[in-house]
Amino acid sequence: MNGFTVWFTGLPSSGKSTLAKVLRDEIEKKNRHVEILDGDEVRLRLSKGLGFSKKDRDENIRRISYVAKIITRCGSVALTCAISPYKSIRQEAREEIQDFIEVFVDCELEQCIKRDLKGLYKKALSGEIKNFTGISDPYEKPDNPEITVNTSSETIEQSLKKIVSGLTKLGYL
Amino acid sequence: MNGFTVWFTGLPSSGKSTLAKVLRDEIEKKNRHVEILDGDEVRLRLSKGLGFSKKDRDENIRRISYVAKIITRCGSVALTCAISPYKSIRQEAREEIQDFIEVFVDCELEQCIKRDLKGLYKKALSGEIKNFTGISDPYEKPDNPEITVNTSSETIEQSLKKIVSGLTKLGYL
Numbered sequence: 001m002n003g004f005t006v007w008f009t010g011l012p013s014s015g016k017s018t019l020a021k022v023l024r025d026e027i028e029k030k031n032r033h034v035e036i037l038d039g040d041e042v043r044l045r046l047s048k049g050l051g052f053s054k055k056d057r058d059e060n061i062r063r064i065s066y067v068a069k070i071i072t073r074c075g076s077v078a079l080t081c082a083i084s085p086y087k088s089i090r091q092e093a094r095e096e097i098q099d100f101i102e103v104f105v106d107c108e109l110e111q112c113i114k115r116d117l118k119g120l121y122k123k124a125l126s127g128e129i130k131n132f133t134g135i136s137d138p139y140e141k142p143d144n145p146e147i148t149v150n151t152s153s154e155t156i157e158q159s160l161k162k163i164v165s166g167l168t169k170l171g172y173l
Numbered sequence: 174m175n176g177f178t179v180w181f182t183g184l185p186s187s188g189k190s191t192l193a194k195v196l197r198d199e200i201e202k203k204n205r206h207v208e209i210l211d212g213d214e215v216r217l218r219l220s221k222g223l224g225f226s227k228k229d230r231d232e233n234i235r236r237i238s239y240v241a242k243i244i245t246r247c248g249s250v251a252l253t254c255a256i257s258p259y260k261s262i263r264q265e266a267r268e269e270i271q272d273f274i275e276v277f278v279d280c281e282l283e284q285c286i287k288r289d290l291k292g293l294y295k296k297a298l299s300g301e302i303k304n305f306t307g308i309s310d311p312y313e314k315p316d317n318p319e320i321t322v323n324t325s326s327e328t329i330e331q332s333l334k335k336i337v338s339g340l341t342k343l344g345y346l
Contacts, residue, residue: 033246033247033248035243035246035247045235045236045239046219046236046239048232049222059221062218063218063219066218066219067240067243070208070240070243070244071243071244071247073206073208074206074208074244074247074248074249075206075247075249076247076248
């Protein structure tokens with residue numbers, strides 16, 4: 001069976017990891033093996049020592065891309081949920097992985113700040129954290145993502161449905 | 174099908190990568206998907222910026238171990254061929270990966286120096302390179318590897334045969 005990578009991108013607290021988890025459950029029902037490459041875990045396991053400058057973020061994304069490519073080649077499904085704020089490096093990942101479906105997790109910044117799952121927006125707004133995407137660091141929206149969900153206006157179930165339907169139309173599910 | 178990791182360990186130029194390639198060909202004949210995690214490629218893709226101190230070597234091996242575990246979980250076969258000179262970190266990899274077969278690629282140092290596939294022994298012996306395993310950095314032989322080959326006294330074909338037979342006996346092939 002062909003492997004593929006679902007590449008979630010969006011602001012912190014936009015819902016990437018939450019969507020990855022429910023999507024995993026959905027894909028596993030079809031007896032496919034799924035690996036989630038979560039931003040935090042990857043930072044710990046592959047990118048200790050890297051910071052949040054553009055150069056370090058890009059290097060972090062290159063490592064995720066390398067591992068997602070391997071998972072894809074193994075015939076499994078990789079779900080990546082790093083912020084991946086820069087267009088050019090997402091394009092690089094797309095070219096490397098090939099079976100690559102970009103899911104833009106759109107969400108109003110105000111909504112993300114309200115959720116603030118890890119309490120990081122608070123620290124970014126007070127200046128305690130520098131280089132925080134959406135506050136003091138840019139986020140470049142994708143121009144042509146295969147799938148867009150809006151977690152400000154949709155429920156998790158609605159967004160999940162959109163993703164599953166998109167993957168099905170693209171022939172991956 | 175259950176995945177597994179074949180963990181080659183041995184001095185530079187002992188024959189780890191060469192054996193990994195012929196083993197890959199052999200395993201692919203059985204319609205299994207194989208990924209080689211080569212020391213040099215991993216240094217480039219996952220460990221840019223890490224050096225050759227014990228701390229950095231251990232971190233490099235932890236990253237290889239993380240990816241090998243993922244490949245194994247995907248039901249595929251990971252062949253790692255990093256020097257991995259330290260016992261304790263190989264033990265850590267073994268515990269993390271579980272379906273882990275250690276192959277000790279034993280080879281006389283003099284023979285490795287004669288081969289010097291990348292011209293690095295020459296530089297290490299002249300002092301141009303520091304922290305070079307076997308010359309200015311330790312190599313800790315495994316106490317109880319599942320499989321031992323000796324590339325000083327065996328041909329590639331003989332060593333390969335030993336490995337395939339070992340994997341078969343262990344129920345992996």
